[in-house]
Amino acid sequence: METISILPPELIRMLIAVIIIISFLFLNAIMMGYLERKIAAHVQRRPGPMEVGFHGILQLIVDGVKLLGKELLIPFKVDRTLFRVAPLLSFTPVILPLLVIPFSEKLQARDLNLGLIFIVSMGSVNVMALLVAGWGSNNKYAMFGAMRAVAQSIAFEIPILLSMLAVVLMCNTFSLKEIVGAQEKIWFVFLQPLAFLIYVIAGVAETNRAPFDLPEAESELTAGFHTEYSGMGFSLFFIGEYTNMFIVASVAAVLFLGGWHGPHLPYGEYLGIVWFFLKVYFLLFLMIMIRWTYPRVRFDQLLNFAWKYLVPFSFVNILITAVLVKL
Template sequence: MEALNQIPLTIAAAIRGLFTDPQSIWADLTMTIIGLIAVIVIIVLAALVLILVERKIAGWASLRPGPNRLGPRGWFQTIADALKLIGKEDITPAGADRFLFKVAPMIVFALPLMTLAVIPYGKGMAPIDLDLGVIYFLAMSSISTIAFLIAGWASNNKFSLIGGLRAVAQMISYEIPLIFSLLGVVMITQSFNLSNIVESQSYVPFIFLQPLAFVIYVIASIAEVNRAPFDLVEADQEILAGPMTEYTGLRWGLFFLGEYGNMTAVCALATTMFLGGWQGPAFLPGWVWFWLKTGVLIFFMMWVRWTFPRIKIDQLMHFAWKVLLPLSLLNIVLTGLGIYIYQLVIGG
């Protein structure tokens, strides 16, 4: 099993061995590029698989068969949908800001790539190991708010603009309790490095030390990726498809690639911060444990989407500012108090 756990590291060492100096800047640059390509593959494959899985879960939750015609048990349905999107005409509205209209979906798709690049998928398997990994992840993920606003404004459509403004209100509101929920873990570990945070969970995952923070993080992350019951940004009964209303073909598809990429990213961060990352019993490789934990969280998000009805915009904002924010502040206070008592006991 240790051999399976070391497969990615062995491949990386073999590639570095092709250079005269394995620690040279060119070797580091090559490994960074390969890591980013691997992340792109993860995002694309995750989107292709998760779209089909979500349809299966939707069928299961609503007592319908789901995709079951194209290929064995419908497994080729997502491929057919991707080919359909590629073949559709790319339309730009006459009154739209053409540059911003086209660049917005690219930003939405690129952000999961930038965030997943700092996640440690196993021991020594972070594509880019940053000392400020937590801050970098949060900073990059927050830019998606600007991308949705750009898409809504550039479309020259009142429904798209409303969707863009809702994105700003919703995502900024839920970013605050989400960030505060992670502060407890940072206070315990005294580190922003994601690999160090995983190493600190060798004996007990932080979900047991920070259960309230974990619940707050999961709820806020569902709102951050605009999934039901918090999908007010694209509430189709009210504002058609929000910022995506005027988009067609592959550009429309990039928004949903970004959504599934962001869902994978926030679940990967939850696995890293609260569930011990790659830590697990030795009968499976660490990177397998990482993706199993992430997969469970993704399944939970899908289950929530097809179980709860969409809430109203006033309920959405009320829940963020009057429920999650006070609870996240309470968690910080309790964490600080717990650390203080622990230091007194150890010091005594």
């Protein structure tokens, strides 16, 4: 494995990558916001945004400008420091995992040999932001949301880790590039269907999306942890959520759906990114469809589901995988 040596050319490479990733991240949030509204509209048999641009394609940009122009309201008696830090805290950790995700064979900011662990650890930092936001808001509904977020995150990180581990057992590496490389012949979704299912379910819960959107359960907690946020503070949470979804979907694509692999394209080592994005957006489409179809589960049902079903099943899955790999 390579040692981490930050030489000037490597530094420049990283800088460029970070800039591209941050700009992509905003673009992704805009695209996802548009897709979400359009898909939701079509699920509900209505046209959705139609006014700004062709079929409302510029709607989210206009919304973004509006949110930028809004005052960041700080309510009475909140913890000012925490209240201001929380949106940034939710935004920062979602940038970093994108650095290690292999978009195609040669398009990867940096291939860490512990890439998978890095992504999971960054995902855990994200829940800190929700806790800080809920705690700092001086609002009981926000506090409920924050507490639910923490309990949910702890419950669902375990099945996520265990389902990832099943893949790691099969290819003996934590490096995302090598995991994708190992799927040249057959995607792991066919070898590990149970792990894939567990990962997708737990992933939806990890990103706080309906039917597991308990931290912001609108009909119960008004808006959960971001009840008190307005303007850019709110939109940073919003972008954070969409980027989180993107990361969960792209890790699923890397681990189970063969990353950049697909029918041969010219300049395959670069254009593999097309297959990668198709897979990621297919998963995101699924997540959006689920959100607009199902009611919300109750909190204790959600935790029971995680501890009584997902965790035991993923343990069994790991056991079977370990035995089969040893054979």
